[in-house]
Amino acid sequence: MAVLAIGAVLAFLADIAIGPSSLTAMEAVRGVLFPSELSGPRQIIVWDVRLPQAVMALLVGAALSLAGAEMQTILNNPLASPFTLGVSSAASLGAALAIVLGIGWPGIDITWLISANAFIFAFGSVLLLQALSRLRGTSPETLVLFGIAMVFTFNALVAVIQFIASQEALQQLVFWSMGSLSRASWDKIAILAPIIVLVGPFSLSASWPMTALRLGEDRARSFGINVPRLRFMALLRVAIFAGVSVAFVGTIGFIGLVGPHIARLLVGEDHRFFLPTAMLSGALVMSLSSVVAKSIVPGAILPVGIVTALIGVPFFVALIFFRRERT
Amino acid sequence: MTQTTQLLKVSNLSVGYAKRKVIDNLTLAPFQPGTLTALVGPNAAGKSTLLRGLAGLQRATGAIHLGDLDLLRLQLPEYSRHVGYMPQSLPQRVALTVYEAMLSALRTSHGSSSSADARQIALATLERLGIADLAMRGLDELSGGQRQLASLAQAIARRPSVLLLDEPTSALDLAHQHRVMSAVQELGRERGTITIVVLHDIALAARWCERILVLSPRGLAADAEPKIAITPDTLASVYGVQARVEHCSRGFVQVMVDGIVCDRGI
Numbered sequence: 001m002a003v004l005a006i007g008a009v010l011a012f013l014a015d016i017a018i019g020p021s022s023l024t025a026m027e028a029v030r031g032v033l034f035p036s037e038l039s040g041p042r043q044i045i046v047w048d049v050r051l052p053q054a055v056m057a058l059l060v061g062a063a064l065s066l067a068g069a070e071m072q073t074i075l076n077n078p079l080a081s082p083f084t085l086g087v088s089s090a091a092s093l094g095a096a097l098a099i100v101l102g103i104g105w106p107g108i109d110i111t112w113l114i115s116a117n118a119f120i121f122a123f124g125s126v127l128l129l130q131a132l133s134r135l136r137g138t139s140p141e142t143l144v145l146f147g148i149a150m151v152f153t154f155n156a157l158v159a160v161i162q163f164i165a166s167q168e169a170l171q172q173l174v175f176w177s178m179g180s181l182s183r184a185s186w187d188k189i190a191i192l193a194p195i196i197v198l199v200g201p202f203s204l205s206a207s208w209p210m211t212a213l214r215l216g217e218d219r220a221r222s223f224g225i226n227v228p229r230l231r232f233m234a235l236l237r238v239a240i241f242a243g244v245s246v247a248f249v250g251t252i253g254f255i256g257l258v259g260p261h262i263a264r265l266l267v268g269e270d271h272r273f274f275l276p277t278a279m280l281s282g283a284l285v286m287s288l289s290s291v292v293a294k295s296i297v298p299g300a301i302l303p304v305g306i307v308t309a310l311i312g313v314p315f316f317v318a319l320i321f322f323r324r325e326r327t
Numbered sequence: 328m329t330q331t332t333q334l335l336k337v338s339n340l341s342v343g344y345a346k347r348k349v350i351d352n353l354t355l356a357p358f359q360p361g362t363l364t365a366l367v368g369p370n371a372a373g374k375s376t377l378l379r380g381l382a383g384l385q386r387a388t389g390a391i392h393l394g395d396l397d398l399l400r401l402q403l404p405e406y407s408r409h410v411g412y413m414p415q416s417l418p419q420r421v422a423l424t425v426y427e428a429m430l431s432a433l434r435t436s437h438g439s440s441s442s443a444d445a446r447q448i449a450l451a452t453l454e455r456l457g458i459a460d461l462a463m464r465g466l467d468e469l470s471g472g473q474r475q476l477a478s479l480a481q482a483i484a485r486r487p488s489v490l491l492l493d494e495p496t497s498a499l500d501l502a503h504q505h506r507v508m509s510a511v512q513e514l515g516r517e518r519g520t521i522t523i524v525v526l527h528d529i530a531l532a533a534r535w536c537e538r539i540l541v542l543s544p545r546g547l548a549a550d551a552e553p554k555i556a557i558t559p560d561t562l563a564s565v566y567g568v569q570a571r572v573e574h575c576s577r578g579f580v581q582v583m584v585d586g587i588v589c590d591r592g593i
Binding site for chain 1: 379382383384403404405406407408410411412413414416417418420421422423424427428430431432434435465478481482485
């Protein structure tokens with residue numbers, strides 16, 4: 001865990017240092033610690049562009065990975081993640097409605113319209129999963145199937161909207177659905193950070209029952225755990241974490257799936273360690289992705305959503321081989 | 328050490344699903360503290376359903392009294408304080424060590440033990456079952472038999488008054504079977520635990536249990552001490568087999584199946 005934390009800090013610093021206008025690592029550190037020492041333009045680069053993006057990368061990575069970890073446990077499925085079970089697709093649909101048709105909620109400022117719509121749809125999709133889980137006799141397998149069905153449904157609806165969209169709106173929509181940190185701002189951080197700080201402890205406080213649930217539903221119930229309630233509360237947290245993350249940075253696929261798997265390989269599934277490690281590994285992979293997104297094409301920043309899988313897969317495969325050699 | 332002194336009484340118990348009762352209106356003689364009872368019967372007779380009903384995990388009506396306490400009126404967290412249950416299925420693909428699984432069993436129980444207590448109880452229980460050396464091994468690395476022992480450890484560590492075990496020996500070799508049954512018997516006598524265990528091996532049931540319940544799809548076929556419960560007639564009517572029931576030099580019941588009885592109905 002310490003290694004992951006150090007890795008995340010290094011990736012974070014690299015994330016600040018690297019970009020179209022390069023800074024040295026020292027400049028980055030000093031720019032963060034002593035902003036007044038930097039020249040005007042550099043101060044703006046560090047504080048208004050790089051730092052919000054770098055912080056957002058860590059927060060979004062941690063939130064998506066935690067959401068994925070909780071989903072995988074309560075659905076007893078290693079393929080569960082906000083992306084694979086329709087949360088991201090729902091967010092895309094919400095965003096598409098806002099971008100193309102201008103459909104949104106009255107009273108919401110236009111600058112927040114896309115995010116708000118995406119959040120409402122993402123949150124709604126998890127609530128749909130919830131509603132289904134409350135029906136008698138619904139197994140985790142049914143929920144997973146339903147989630148996958150949602151992915152296809154929402155994607156189809158997004159395709160319909162794309163079909164009727166204007167050229168300009170289409171471009172905006174495609175860019176949105178790629179997932180990018182360029183939309184990061186201190187305002188958004190001011191929403192996401194408190195959410196992680198406030199809701200995260202509830203995840204951690206459910207560590208023991210979540211660990212016991214890994215031993216099987218019947219066994220967990222025989223320990224006195226109210227499994228339906230545990231699932232309900234966890235899905236609610238997933239809705240919040242994934243909904244807000246996707247709303248702010250768009251579709252970022254891989255983190256919620258691979259973050260928990262990296263954590264599982266490293267510390268196992270005692271959720272006291274598994275959940276924080278999942279957050280750290282999600283933050284690390286996201287931060288590394290952000291660095292790579294800025295480095296692949298000189299002078300340009302690729303949308304980070306494209307890069308997460310490119311970074312995450314080798315990292316993950318390396319870890320599997322490393323583990324195999326050790327055992 | 329607290330010892331259970333209450334009787335377990337099951338009366339007019341029906342267990343099953345919304346549309347289908349698997350166990351219908353079952354009343355049993357009281358279970359004495361410190362005794363070991365086997366629940367045997369053919370596949371699909373409802374043994375596991377009955378056990379799940381007794382464990383509070385399956386919809387049940389009627390009454391299950393532990394002393395004066397009507398268990399069916401309790402919420403699950405409270406229920407689980409009195410009744411421990413070991414399911415038949417073992418966890419698959421779980422990245423937990425034996426020790427972590429034990430801690431999660433102890434820390435989630437109602438009125439859960441402090442972390443120091445839990446650690447000490449976890450290790451003592453593993454020691455008791457002779458698997459202390461497996462504590463830091465991952466559940467996935469264990470053999471079927473070892474996993475079954477780890478699973479049993481989770482159930483007994485919580486020191487329930489009533490312990491329900493669903494086929495705890497199905498994956499075990501002879502030595503492990505002996506180890507499990509003797510540990511269960513010994514702990515039961517020491518703590519006064521009422522233990523009900525589903526077994527397929529009738530000889531094993533007869534060797535270790537004071538009482539055998541023979542369940543058939545039509546209901547309870549016998550409820551008595553092994554020598555009385557296990558007869559060729561019972562085996563023929565319940566299992567549809569032609570069998571000899573003999574007694575070994577130490578007086579335990581042995582069953583030898585010679586053939587299948589075509590007509591299974593009574």
